[in-house]
Structures are given as structure tokens and as C-alpha cells.
Amino acid sequence: MRPKNTEKEEAIRSIALQIIAEQGLENLSMQQLAKAANISPRTIYIKYENKEDLLVKLFIDVVLGAYEKAALEGFSEDMAFPEGIRKIWANTFSYFKKNRHAFVLMEYGKSSPLLNKAFRERNIKEGSSFGTVHRFLSQKAKEGIIAEYPQKVYRALLFAPLLDLVHEYFEHRERGRQIITEQQLMACCDTVIKGLQS
Amino acid sequence: MRPKNTEKEEAIRSIALQIIAEQGLENLSMQQLAKAANISPRTIYIKYENKEDLLVKLFIDVVLGAYEKAALEGFSEDMAFPEGIRKIWANTFSYFKKNRHAFVLMEYGKSSPLLNKAFRERNIKEGSSFGTVHRFLSQKAKEGIIAEYPQKVYRALLFAPLLDLVHEYFEHRERGRQIITEQQLMACCDTVIKGLQS
DNA sequence: AAAGTAAGTAAATGTTCATTTACTTATTAA
DNA sequence: TTAATAAGTAAATGAACATTTACTTACTTT
Numbered sequence: 001m002r003p004k005n006t007e008k009e010e011a012i013r014s015i016a017l018q019i020i021a022e023q024g025l026e027n028l029s030m031q032q033l034a035k036a037a038n039i040s041p042r043t044i045y046i047k048y049e050n051k052e053d054l055l056v057k058l059f060i061d062v063v064l065g066a067y068e069k070a071a072l073e074g075f076s077e078d079m080a081f082p083e084g085i086r087k088i089w090a091n092t093f094s095y096f097k098k099n100r101h102a103f104v105l106m107e108y109g110k111s112s113p114l115l116n117k118a119f120r121e122r123n124i125k126e127g128s129s130f131g132t133v134h135r136f137l138s139q140k141a142k143e144g145i146i147a148e149y150p151q152k153v154y155r156a157l158l159f160a161p162l163l164d165l166v167h168e169y170f171e172h173r174e175r176g177r178q179i180i181t182e183q184q185l186m187a188c189c190d191t192v193i194k195g196l197q198s
Numbered sequence: 199m200r201p202k203n204t205e206k207e208e209a210i211r212s213i214a215l216q217i218i219a220e221q222g223l224e225n226l227s228m229q230q231l232a233k234a235a236n237i238s239p240r241t242i243y244i245k246y247e248n249k250e251d252l253l254v255k256l257f258i259d260v261v262l263g264a265y266e267k268a269a270l271e272g273f274s275e276d277m278a279f280p281e282g283i284r285k286i287w288a289n290t291f292s293y294f295k296k297n298r299h300a301f302v303l304m305e306y307g308k309s310s311p312l313l314n315k316a317f318r319e320r321n322i323k324e325g326s327s328f329g330t331v332h333r334f335l336s337q338k339a340k341e342g343i344i345a346e347y348p349q350k351v352y353r354a355l356l357f358a359p360l361l362d363l364v365h366e367y368f369e370h371r372e373r374g375r376q377i378i379t380e381q382q383l384m385a386c387c388d389t390v391i392k393g394l395q396s
Numbered sequence: 397a398a399a400g401t402a403a404g405t406a407a408a409t410g411t412t413c414a415t416t417t418a419c420t421t422a423t424t425a426a
Numbered sequence: 427t428t429a430a431t432a433a434g435t436a437a438a439t440g441a442a443c444a445t446t447t448a449c450t451t452a453c454t455t456t
Contacts, residue, residue, distance in 0.1 A: 003423070004433070024311045026224040030414055040435045041415075051414065104309060110365060111305040113222045120369075152378065153386050156362040164358035167308060168350045171318075180350065188351050195393025200403045200453045228444055238405045239445075249444065 009047055011037040013062055016054065017101035025055075025108050056118040059109055063102045064119070068130065070095035077136045081145050082193045084136055089162055089189040093182060096166045103166060130155075146196045158192060207245055209235040211260055214252065215299035223253070223306050254316040257307055261300045262317070266328065268293035275334045279343050280391045282334055287360055287387040291380060294364045301364060328353075344394045356390060 015037045019028050030051055034041040048054040071091045075084060096103045109115040134151055141148045149157075165185055172179040213235045217226050228249055232239040246252040269289045273282060294301045307313040332349055339346045347355075363383055370377040 008434090022311065024309075026310065029412075031412075040437095042417095042436085043434060045415070046433065107309040111222075111302060111309055112224065113220065114224075147389065149386070149389075150377065150382065152363070152366045153382060156359040156366070157386060157389060160358035160362035161354040164354040165350070168354065179348065184348065184351060188347070188355060191345065191347075191355060191393045193393075195389045195391075200401075200451075202403070206404090227442075229442075238407095240406085240447095241404060243445070244403065 004047075008037070008039055008043060011039070012044055012047065012054075013058060014101070016058055017062070017105060020108070021101040021104040025105075025112060052114060055114060059105055059115045060118055060122055063105045064109070064122075066099075067092075067095060067102065067106065072130075072132060075132070077132055077139065079136075081140045081197070082190070085158060085193055086186065086189055088133070088159075089185065090182070092162055093166060093169075093185055097169070100170055103170065107163075107167070144198055147198055154196075157196060161188060161192060202245075206235070206237055206241060209237070210242055210245065210252075211256060212299070214256055215260070215303060218306070219299040219302040223303070223310060250312060253312060257303055257313045258316055258320055261303045262307070262320075264297075265290075265293060265300065265304065270328075270330060273330070275330055275337065277334075279338045279395070280388070283356060283391055284384065284387055286331070286357075287383065288380070290357075290360055291364060291367075291383055295367070298368055301368065305361075305365070342396055345396055352394075355394060359386060359390060 012033065016028065016033055019033060019036065030041055030044055034044060044054065048057065071088050073091050075087045075091070077084075079087065105115075109119055137146070137151065137154050140146045162185075165180055165188060169180045210231065214226065214231055217231060217234065228239055228242060232242060242252065246255065269286050271289050273285045273289070275282075277285065303313075307317055335344070335349065335352050338344045360383075363378055363386060367378045
């Protein structure tokens with residue numbers, strides 16, 4: 001049996017992300033993707049059932065999976081509250097700085113019904129994606145270190161500003177202006193931490 | 199001269215938003231839109247140059263314009279810091295609760311390169327969209343009421359969690375669970391305010 | 397009341413889409 | 427070394443796409 005060429009699979013994935021980042025999810029076509037990856041359209045269908053399957057796998061496995069792993073690198077539930085949050089912020093910023101294309105598909109996850117649904121279904125199957133962070137926050141709340149809120153509220157307070165600043169970072173970087181520095185980002189992180197601490 | 203039928207224009211806009219919210223921007227087609235609005239495809243082209251023109255006008259005029267107006271209803275630059283921020287949060291929540299379709303296109307504004315570009319160009323033309331809020335925050339920083347940060351950081355801290363919670367609100371509402379209440383939202387708002395205050 | 401005109405329609409245009417068909421190639425296991 | 431088989435290709439398929447053409451309708455102005 002002839003073995004799969006993993007180089008081609010990798011090309012499909014990275015070029016798909018590139019097209020999505022540059023032209024938008026709404027302008028990605030299978031034929032264009034095949035052409036850009038220098039393969040036949042049929043080859044994509046050997047590796048993915050159809051276009052939706054490709055998009056969902058790109059989003060869940062390549063983008064979300066890799067991001068979550070990177071975000072939690074060196075994080076542990078027994079860290080102090082500010083220490084743990086700062087670790088995740090720093091990890092996230094440094095990961096996406098090197099992976100802009102992944103970040104754009106991540107943002108589509110908020111708007112596209114297809115990706116939204118895939119995200120929900122994954123969370124039901126595998127439990128909440130950030131189980132470790134969930135426990136970390138519950139523990140700190142129980143200890144009285146931070147105010148008691150639903151997890152959704154923690155997530156909004158702690159991570160929404162972070163992702164917004166990553167977006168801003170790219171917005172500026174693409175235009176040759178260098179505005180958001182790691183220092184500013186971490187100052188913002190401390191502000192969020194301060195708001196939550198009792 | 200036969201006058202334009204504004205009912206038809208309104209139908210195009212509201213049905214386009216509905217299709218985008220339910221099937222995604224990537225699945226909106228001009229023919230489907232015409233059919234759903236009970237008009238000929240040609241009629242859309244009387245009112246809009248092409249598909250991109252329609253999307254940009256929907257995003258900028260209908261969605262962003264209406265939202266910004268609603269968000270600033272009753273807001274004034276001389277309000278106290280917590281009072282002003284709470285007003286914008288309450289306005290935003292109550293506006294989007296009644297306009298879910300608009301919120302979805304708003305979220306696409308973060309990911310879609312076309313809408314992103316349109317947003318940037320509008321801000322250059324008309325000045326920052328939230329000029330009033332910009333001045334409000336600068337003033338509070340000058341008075342030493344809040345820490346000094348770039349406007350981008352204020353925006354990330356003050357509004358990103360709000361939009362994230364609106365997203366969560368719909369996620370729950372669509373599934374028959376009623377989790378995020380106005381009370382929880384405003385508690386979250388107070389946490390953000392507390393973090394920023396010196 | 398009738399001429400002028402923009403709004404509106406139905407149907408068609410050529411293009412591009414996702415996906416498949418019919419075939420070739422490369423690799424492994426016997 | 428060759429039979430078996432999955433990986434891969436080039437080209438085709440029919441559907442759906444954005445947009446236009448050729449025409450009709452309805453309103454205003456005179």
C-alpha cells in the first residue's frame with residue numbers, strides 16, 4: 001500500500017489557513033486551495049470527507065487544539081491566582097504572534113454557525129476545553145481569593161480583553177505600526193486581575 | 199418617476215441579516231436572498247452596486263451605526279466614570295437582546311477581511327467611531343480617576359468582556375437555558391470598573 | 397390623458413463551485 | 427518480481443453562483 005504523503009496534508013492545512021486569513025472564510029474554495037497547494041482537488045477528498053469536514057477539523061484540531069496546548073504550557077492549578085493568569089496571557093500572546101493565520105480562523109469560530117456548532121459539540125464530548133482553568137478558578141473562588149462568578153463571567157473578564165488585544169496587535173502589525181507591546185499587554189492583565197481580586 | 203419601494207429595501211436588509219445569522223456569511227447568496235425577500239435578483243442591484251457593497255453597507259450603516267447610536271443613548275461625557283460605563287453596558291445589552299441578527303454580523307466584522315477593511319476605512323473618514331467615549335476616558339485619566347492606558351487597552355478592558363457575554367447570552371438563549379441575567383452582567387461591569395479605578 | 401422614466405421582473409449569461417469519474421502511480425507484502 | 431491496493435491525478439459533471447439583458451409596470455409631470 002502506498003503511504004499517505006503527510007507533506008501534502010500539511011500543505012492543505014497551512015494553505016487553507018492562509019487563504020482564510022487573507023481572503024476570508026467566505027472566499028475559500030476547494031479548487032483554489034488545491035491549486036495553491038499544487039495538488040489535485042481529489043487529493044483533498046482523500047483526507048477530508050468534504051469542505052465542512054475540512055473546515056471543522058482545521059478549526060478544532062489544528063487551531064483550537066494547538067492553541068489550548070500552547071496557552072497552558074507551564075501552567076498549573078496550584079499556582080497563585082495572578083501568577084497563573086499571567087502565565088496564560090503571556091503564552092497566548094507569544095503563541096498567536098507566531099500564528100496569525102490560526103488566530104483569524106479562531107475569530108471565525110465566534111461568528112460562523114458551522115464552527116460555533118463544532119465547538120459546542122466538542123465541549124460536550126470532551127468536557128469543557130479548559131477544564132484545568134475551570135478548576136483553578138473554582139478553587140480560588142472557594143479560597144476567597146477572587147469573587148464568586150459563573151465560569152462564563154470569569155472567561156469573559158479574563159480572556160476576552162486578551163483576545164481583543166491580540167486582534168489589535170495584528171491590526172497594527174499589518175500596517176507597520178508597532179503599538180501593543182508585551183509590557184502593555186501584561187499591564188492590562190494586571191488590571192483584570194486587580195478587578196477580580198476580593 | 200416611479201418611487202423606490204422602501205419596504206423592499208427593508209426586506210433585503212432584514213432578510214440578509216437573518217440568513218447571515220442562521221446560515222453564516224459564507225452561505226449567503228444573492229439569488230437565495232432575492233427569493234427569500236420575494237423579489238427579483240435585479241432589484242437588489244438597483245439598491246446596491248454588488249454583493250460586497252451590500253455587505254459593507256449592512257455592516258457599517260445598519261449594524262454598526264444603529265448599535266453605536268443605541269449604546270450612547272443617555273450617555274454624556276460629564277458622567278462619573280462608573281455611571282458612564284454602566285450606562286453603555288446596559289444600553290448594549292438591551293439593544294442586542296432585541297437584535298440578535300445584527301450582533302452576528304457585528305461579530306463577523308472581527309474575522310472577515312472585507313468587513314474589517316470597511317470598518318477601518320470608516321474610522322479614518324469619520325474619526326474614531328466612539329469619539330465621545332474616547333474623550334470621556336481621556337478626561338477621567340487626566341483627572342486621575344483611572345489608570346493611564348492607550349485607548350486600545352481601555353476598549354479591550356471595558357468592552358470586550360461585554361460583547362463576550364452578549365455572545366454567551368445568545369448561546370444560552372438559543373438552547374432554552376437562561377443563564378446570563380442583567381444583574382450578573384452589571385456585576386461583571388462593576389468588576390471591570392474596579393480594576394481600572396486608581 | 398399621455399409621455400417620460402426609474403423601479404421592478406423573469407429569464408438568461410458565463411463563471412465558478414463542490415464533488416466525482418476514470419484512470420495512473422508508487423509502495424508494500426507475498 | 428509481481429499482485430494488490432491505496433494515494434494520487436486530470437478532466438469532467440451538474441448545480442449554484444454573481445451579475446446582466448430585455449422587457450414590463452407604475453408613478454410623476456405636463
